Amino acid sequence: MEKVYSKPRLLTDAVMHYCPGCSHGTIHKIVAEVIAELGIESSTIGVSPVGCSVFAYKYIDIDWIQAAHGRACAVASAVKRLEPEKMVFTYQGDGDLSAIGTGETIHACNRGENIAVIYVNNAIYGMTGGQMAPTTLVGMKTSTSPGGREVNIHGYPFKVADMVAQLEGVCYVTRQSVHTPASVRKAKKAIRLAFENALAGKGLSFVEVVSSCNSGWKMSPVGANEWMEQNMFPFYKLGDIKV
Amino acid sequence: MAKGRVEIDRERCKGCEVCIGACPVSILALSSSVNGKGYAYAEAVLPEKCTGCANCALVCPDGCIEVWRD
Numbered sequence: 001m002e003k004v005y006s007k008p009r010l011l012t013d014a015v016m017h018y019c020p021g022c023s024h025g026t027i028h029k030i031v032a033e034v035i036a037e038l039g040i041e042s043s044t045i046g047v048s049p050v051g052c053s054v055f056a057y058k059y060i061d062i063d064w065i066q067a068a069h070g071r072a073c074a075v076a077s078a079v080k081r082l083e084p085e086k087m088v089f090t091y092q093g094d095g096d097l098s099a100i101g102t103g104e105t106i107h108a109c110n111r112g113e114n115i116a117v118i119y120v121n122n123a124i125y126g127m128t129g130g131q132m133a134p135t136t137l138v139g140m141k142t143s144t145s146p147g148g149r150e151v152n153i154h155g156y157p158f159k160v161a162d163m164v165a166q167l168e169g170v171c172y173v174t175r176q177s178v179h180t181p182a183s184v185r186k187a188k189k190a191i192r193l194a195f196e197n198a199l200a201g202k203g204l205s206f207v208e209v210v211s212s213c214n215s216g217w218k219m220s221p222v223g224a225n226e227w228m229e230q231n232m233f234p235f236y237k238l239g240d241i242k243v
Numbered sequence: 244m245a246k247g248r249v250e251i252d253r254e255r256c257k258g259c260e261v262c263i264g265a266c267p268v269s270i271l272a273l274s275s276s277v278n279g280k281g282y283a284y285a286e287a288v289l290p291e292k293c294t295g296c297a298n299c300a301l302v303c304p305d306g307c308i309e310v311w312r313d
């Protein structure tokens with residue numbers, strides 16, 4: 001028999017600290033595969049965030065910089081300008097990218113920095129204990145909105161991808177997921193295109209991955225994926241937003 | 244004869260069960276014993292039915308599954 005699947009070569013042997021079933025692990029695997037397939041492991045620089053994926057640098061065997069909370073797009077902009085031949089990408093959660101880092105994100109998008117942004121939207125602050133994020137759905141219960149998010153107090157959930165798609169510097173925006181084999185295959189194609197765009201200097205590519213945080217959501221991993229399909233996808237609609 | 248084969252790294256597995264639902268021929272299940280981390284781990288309980296489609300491996304967040312196919 002022929003081997004048709006194994007752990008990606010660039011994924012290290014370190015056991016990831018993520019909760020069982022967390023989307024971060026699956027997204028890391030795809031990123032590692034795409035970098036290996038493009039043959040750019042020695043010319044890629046990742047920028048990791050503050051959030052559960054802060055330790056991404058321990059798991060994918062490439063060069064990394066770990067940015068201060070929310071600042072990944074600013075750090076990546078500088079790295080890309082200093083090292084224009086490198087493929088530079090950020091990997092950020094929704095708390096990092098769309099709360100404390102909103103300014104850095106929007107202006108990197110508007111400047112059209114030649115980077116790729118991987119945006120893991122689990123609608124919550126996972127690392128710190130499941131607090132409400134700007135992306136939390138209306139009515140969604142979190143540790144800081146125990147009665148559910150209320151529009152008249154907390155405002156509306158923030159659709160960052162739709163917003164940055166309006167900016168001229170952004171060449172590609174898509175919203176994906178990684179909870180089924182088919183969605184993993186699609187998300188991988190999207191990340192590959194984003195990395196190719198960054199290499200080709202086409203502007204900023206933005207790949208949102210609608211994700212589950214089963215610990216923060218207080219569900220089982222499989223139950224969280226089902227809840228995501230039923231509740232996240234109607235609001236955060238999957239598919240290309242700008243190509 | 245099975246057309247495919249999976250090998251699951253039971254010490255790396257966290258027992259999330261995501262692979263189990265992804266298998267189109269329902270051959271995976273959680274073990275009754277636990278690994279060194281205390282997790283029940285995924286195993287192929289009907290290995291002769293494996294088609295080698297690799298769906299389980301694609302969705303495993305922890306890269307625990309290797310797949311072979313004829």
Ligand SMILES: Cc1ncc(C[n+]2csc(CCOP(=O)(O)OP(=O)(O)O)c2C)c(N)n1
Pocket residue numbers: 050051052053069092093094095096097100120122124125126127128133213
């Ligand atoms: C300046 C600063 N403010 C606040 C925090 C606390 N903090 C750590 S991670 C985090 C949010 C993480 O949420 P998200 O980006 O959605 O990532 P996830 O953990 O869900 O993957 C916050 C608020 C911090 N570390 N630094």
Ligand code: SF4
Pocket residue numbers: 017018019021022023024052122126127212213214215216
């Ligand atoms: S807290 Fe949530 S985002 Fe963080 S590792 Fe656990 S499941 Fe993943």
Ligand code: SF4
Pocket residue numbers: 021251255256257258259260261262263284285302303304305306307308
């Ligand atoms: S998806 Fe991976 S970690 Fe989860 S039960 Fe299956 S083999 Fe174990």
